[in-house]
Amino acid sequence: MENSEIAVKMAEENITAEGNHLQEDEQQTVIESECLDVVYPLPDGWPRLQEKLFKRRNLYFRKPTSPSISNVIHHLQQLQDKIEAWSREVELEILSQRSSSLNSVVDDGPSYQEGRHGLGSKLSAGRKQLRFAADSAQSSEDGSIYGSRLESRPVTEASISNDLLIQGTGAFMPQDLPSVEMLDDELPKLGAEDVIDEVVTLLGRLESDRQDTESLLEKEKKRVVWLQGKIDTLAHKRLVELPKAVQKEHEACAADIAELKWHCSYRGRQLTRVKNKVENGEMLNARLNEDIAFVKKHCPLVEEKLDLEMEAMKRIDEAQDQTIGELNKMVEKMTKTQNKSHEAHGKADMERTHIKKELDSVRDALTTINHELDEAKALHTSYSHKCNDLRRKLLNNSQEKVVLENRNENARTAEKMEGQNVKQTQDMIVDAEFEHRRLADQNYQYNLKIDKMRGDIKELKEVAERTNKERLKELRGREQRCNEMSMDIEDIQVKLKHCKRQKVADAKNMERIIREMKKVETQLEVVDEEHRNTKVINNSMRGKFNGEKDKVALKEDQIQMTMEGLHKQHKEETHARTILQARILADSTDFQKLQREAKKKRDKVGKKSNEIEIVVAGILKEVESQRSMKADRLKTISDLETVIGDLKVKHVETENNLKEKKSNLEPKHKQLQTAYLEKQKKLDYMTARTNFIQNKLAEQSQSENFMDRVIKNTSEAIEELSGELEEQTIKLETGQRQEKELKQNLTEVAARLEKGDDQHLEHMEARRIVLEELEAQLKECLQQNGCHAGKYRLLQQEFYHQKTELLKEFEIRIGLEASLKDHKQLNCLQVRLHDALTRYFTLRGLYNENKLAGFEESSQENADRILSLQNEMDQAIETISHFLSDQVDGTAMKMVTAAADTALQRDGGDAPKENGTAPPQAPTQMVWT
Numbered sequence: 001m002e003n004s005e006i007a008v009k010m011a012e013e014n015i016t017a018e019g020n021h022l023q024e025d026e027q028q029t030v031i032e033s034e035c036l037d038v039v040y041p042l043p044d045g046w047p048r049l050q051e052k053l054f055k056r057r058n059l060y061f062r063k064p065t066s067p068s069i070s071n072v073i074h075h076l077q078q079l080q081d082k083i084e085a086w087s088r089e090v091e092l093e094i095l096s097q098r099s100s101s102l103n104s105v106v107d108d109g110p111s112y113q114e115g116r117h118g119l120g121s122k123l124s125a126g127r128k129q130l131r132f133a134a135d136s137a138q139s140s141e142d143g144s145i146y147g148s149r150l151e152s153r154p155v156t157e158a159s160i161s162n163d164l165l166i167q168g169t170g171a172f173m174p175q176d177l178p179s180v181e182m183l184d185d186e187l188p189k190l191g192a193e194d195v196i197d198e199v200v201t202l203l204g205r206l207e208s209d210r211q212d213t214e215s216l217l218e219k220e221k222k223r224v225v226w227l228q229g230k231i232d233t234l235a236h237k238r239l240v241e242l243p244k245a246v247q248k249e250h251e252a253c254a255a256d257i258a259e260l261k262w263h264c265s266y267r268g269r270q271l272t273r274v275k276n277k278v279e280n281g282e283m284l285n286a287r288l289n290e291d292i293a294f295v296k297k298h299c300p301l302v303e304e305k306l307d308l309e310m311e312a313m314k315r316i317d318e319a320q321d322q323t324i325g326e327l328n329k330m331v332e333k334m335t336k337t338q339n340k341s342h343e344a345h346g347k348a349d350m351e352r353t354h355i356k357k358e359l360d361s362v363r364d365a366l367t368t369i370n371h372e373l374d375e376a377k378a379l380h381t382s383y384s385h386k387c388n389d390l391r392r393k394l395l396n397n398s399q400e401k402v403v404l405e406n407r408n409e410n411a412r413t414a415e416k417m418e419g420q421n422v423k424q425t426q427d428m429i430v431d432a433e434f435e436h437r438r439l440a441d442q443n444y445q446y447n448l449k450i451d452k453m454r455g456d457i458k459e460l461k462e463v464a465e466r467t468n469k470e471r472l473k474e475l476r477g478r479e480q481r482c483n484e485m486s487m488d489i490e491d492i493q494v495k496l497k498h499c500k501r502q503k504v505a506d507a508k509n510m511e512r513i514i515r516e517m518k519k520v521e522t523q524l525e526v527v528d529e530e531h532r533n534t535k536v537i538n539n540s541m542r543g544k545f546n547g548e549k550d551k552v553a554l555k556e557d558q559i560q561m562t563m564e565g566l567h568k569q570h571k572e573e574t575h576a577r578t579i580l581q582a583r584i585l586a587d588s589t590d591f592q593k594l595q596r597e598a599k600k601k602r603d604k605v606g607k608k609s610n611e612i613e614i615v616v617a618g619i620l621k622e623v624e625s626q627r628s629m630k631a632d633r634l635k636t637i638s639d640l641e642t643v644i645g646d647l648k649v650k651h652v653e654t655e656n657n658l659k660e661k662k663s664n665l666e667p668k669h670k671q672l673q674t675a676y677l678e679k680q681k682k683l684d685y686m687t688a689r690t691n692f693i694q695n696k697l698a699e700q701s702q703s704e705n706f707m708d709r710v711i712k713n714t715s716e717a718i719e720e721l722s723g724e725l726e727e728q729t730i731k732l733e734t735g736q737r738q739e740k741e742l743k744q745n746l747t748e749v750a751a752r753l754e755k756g757d758d759q760h761l762e763h764m765e766a767r768r769i770v771l772e773e774l775e776a777q778l779k780e781c782l783q784q785n786g787c788h789a790g791k792y793r794l795l796q797q798e799f800y801h802q803k804t805e806l807l808k809e810f811e812i813r814i815g816l817e818a819s820l821k822d823h824k825q826l827n828c829l830q831v832r833l834h835d836a837l838t839r840y841f842t843l844r845g846l847y848n849e850n851k852l853a854g855f856e857e858s859s860q861e862n863a864d865r866i867l868s869l870q871n872e873m874d875q876a877i878e879t880i881s882h883f884l885s886d887q888v889d890g891t892a893m894k895m896v897t898a899a900a901d902t903a904l905q906r907d908g909g910d911a912p913k914e915n916g917t918a919p920p921q922a923p924t925q926m927v928w929t
Contacts, residue, residue, distance in 0.1 A: 073203070076196060222802075259838070263845065274852065281859060288866060294873065305872065363627050364447060368440050370630055373637065374563070375436050377556055379429075385699060386425065393418065450570070453577070460584060475585075475735065482728040489721050496714060503707070510696075517692060537654060545647070552640060559633060562626055569619055571720055578724070582731055589738050
C-alpha cells in the first residue's frame, strides 16, 4: 500500500511537472509565433492558392472576386473535415496501442481517471485548435460581408452553414509512462494548421482590400462623372461664352478706338479752328487795344452816347412791358372767347339734336297729313262728282220749277228729299272724317309699331342667345300668326266676293241711272235756252277746271305711285325680317347640333345684319328724299288749294251774275220758250244726252280704273300672303324635319346608353379581375419590399457617408461661387466706370464745344459792335474836328446851339417811333476783352 501511494505521488508530480513544462513550451511557442509570424512551407501536392486567387487580376476592377473567396472557404472547410477525420483515426490507433500498457500500470479507478483527466488536459493543452469563426480578430471587420455573400449563395452542405472549425480530440496517458514516450507517441505535426490560419488571414485581408477598392472605385467613378460634367461645362463656356465675351470686348475696344480716333480728329480740327480763331482774336485784340486807346481819349463823348442809349433802352423796355401787358390781356380775351365758342358749339349741338327730333316729329306728322290728304282727295273727288250730280239735279229742278208750275209742289218735295240726302251726305262726311281720323290714329300707331319692330329687329341679335323655351314660345306664336294670316286670307277672299257683288250692284245702279236719264230727257229739253247762254262760260270754266283736275290727278297718281313704292319697300323689309327670323331659327337649331360652328354662323348673321342695316340706312335716305318730294308736293297742293279757292269765289260770282241775268231774262224766256220748245227740243235733248252719256262714261272709266287699282292691290296682297304662306309652310317643314332628326338622335342616344351600360358591366368585370391580380402582385411586392428594406438600410448608410462628402464639396463650391460673384461684381463696376468715363469725356467735349461756340458768338458780337463803334467814333472824330475848327474860327457857340436844337429834334422824332408800331431794337452792349 505504501509503495502504491508512493508511485501515485510520483506519477502526479511527474504529470504536474510535465504539464507546467508543456504550458511553458506552449507560451513560448505562442510568443515566438506572434513575434515571428512565419509562414511555413507547404507540403508536396498542396494546391497553390495564389494562382487561384490572383488568376483574374485583369478583371479585378470590373467584377468582384467574392465567388472565388467563397469557393476557397468551402475548400478549406472540406480540408479541415478531412484533417479531423485523419487525426481521429490516428488517435484511435494510438489509444488502442497504449490501452494495454495503461491497464497494466494503473490499477485503481480514481488514479486512472485522474491520470486520464490530466493526460487529456495535457493533450488538450499541447494541441493547438484551428477555428474559422465569425468573431475572430482578423475577420471581425468582414463578417457581415461574408454573411451577406453566403446568404446570397445557395449552399446545400451542412458544414457551410456552421462556423468553420478544426478541433481534435486526444487520449489520456498513464502515470507510469515516461514523458519521452508520450511525446514520441503523439500525433505528427503537419504544419497545416498554421498554413490554414495564414490563409484565412490573407483571405480576410483580401476581402477587406477588395471592399476598400470597391468603395474607392465607386468614388472614382462618381468623381469621373462629376469631372466629365465639369469639363463639359468648362468646355461649353470656353467654346460659347469666352468667344462671346472676347467678341464683346473686341467690339467694345473697336468702338472705343473709333471713338478715340474721332475724338482725336475732332480735337485736331478744333485745334486748327482755335488756332485760326486765336490768330484772328489776337489781330482783333490788337485792333481793339488800339481802338480802346483811341476811345479812352474820347471817353466823355462815348459815355454821353451810352447814357442816351440807356435812356432809349429804358423807353424800349417800358414799351415792351406795355406790349406784354396788352398781350396778356389779349390772351385772356382769347381764352374767354374760346370758352364762349366751346359753349356755343355745345349749345349748337344741343339745338341740332333738338331740331333733328323736331324734324323727325314733323316728318311723322307730314306722313300722317299725306295719308289724310290722299284720303281727303279721294273723298273730294267722290263728293265733287256727287255735288255735280246734285247741282245738275238742282238746275233741272229749277227748270222744272220755271217750266212746270203745276209740278212745283213735286219739285219742292224733291228738294226736301234732296235736302235730306244732303244732310245724309253731310252725316256721311262727318262719319268719313271720323273714320279718317281713326285711320290716321291707326296709321300713327302702325308707324310706332314699325319703329318698335325695327328696335325689336336690333334686339333680335341679343334675343338669339336665349333659351330654347322662349324659342318654342315664339314658334307657337308664329303658328298662331300663321293661323291668323290664313284667317286674313279667308277674309280677303270674302272681301273679293263682296267686291264682285258690289260690281253687280253697280251694274244695276247703272241700269237704274239709265232709266232716270230717260226720265230726265224730257226735263232737259226745257233747259236749252239757258244752256246756250251758259254754254260758253261753262266751256271756258270747264276747260280750266279740267286742266287743273288733270294736273291734280297726275300729282295724285305720282303720290300714289310713291306710296305704293314705299309700301312695297315696307313689305320687302317685313319679308326680309321674316327671312331673317327664319334664318335665326335655323341658326339656333344648328347651334344646338353643332356648337363648334356657332361662331362662324354668328359672324355670318352679324354680316347680314350689317348689310341689312346698310340697306335700311339707304332706304331711310330714300325716305328722306321722298319726304322732301312730298314737302314740295304739299306746297304745290297748297298752291292748288288757293287756286281752287279763287275758282270757287269766281264760281260764286258767276252764279250770282247768272242769277241776275236769269232774273232779267225770265220774262223773255217765258215768251220765247213756247216758240223754241218744239224746234230745239230734239237738238237740246240729243246734245244733253250725249254730254250726260260722256260724263257717265268718264265716271265709269274712273270707277273702272279705281276698281282695277283695288284689284291690283288685292292681287299683290294675295301674292304677298301666298309668299308668307309658302314661308310658313317651309318653316313647318323645317320644324317637322328637326323633330324627326331629334327623334332619331333620341333613339341613337338610347342605343348608346344601352351599349354604354353593357360596356360598363364588362369593364367592371375586367377591372375586378385586374384588381385581384393586382392584390396578388401587391402581396408579392410587399414580400419583396421586406427584402429590399435591408438593402435600403445599407444603401442609406452609404448615402449618408456620400452626403457628408458631397456637402464638403458643396461648401468648397459655394466658396468658389462667392469668389466668382465678387469677380463679376468687380467686372460690372469696371464696366460701369468705363461707361461713366466715356460719358464724362463726351460731356466734357460737348461742354468745351459749347464754350467755344459761345466764345465765337461773343467775339462775333464784339466785332460787330466794334465796327459800329468805329463808325460812331469816326463820326465823333469828325464832329470833334468840326468842333475844334469852329472853336478856332469862333463859331462854337453857334454850333452848340445848333447841336442842342438837333438833339431836341431827335428826342421829338424818337418819341413817336416809340409810341408807334416800330419794332423794339436789341440793346447794344459793349464787350471788353
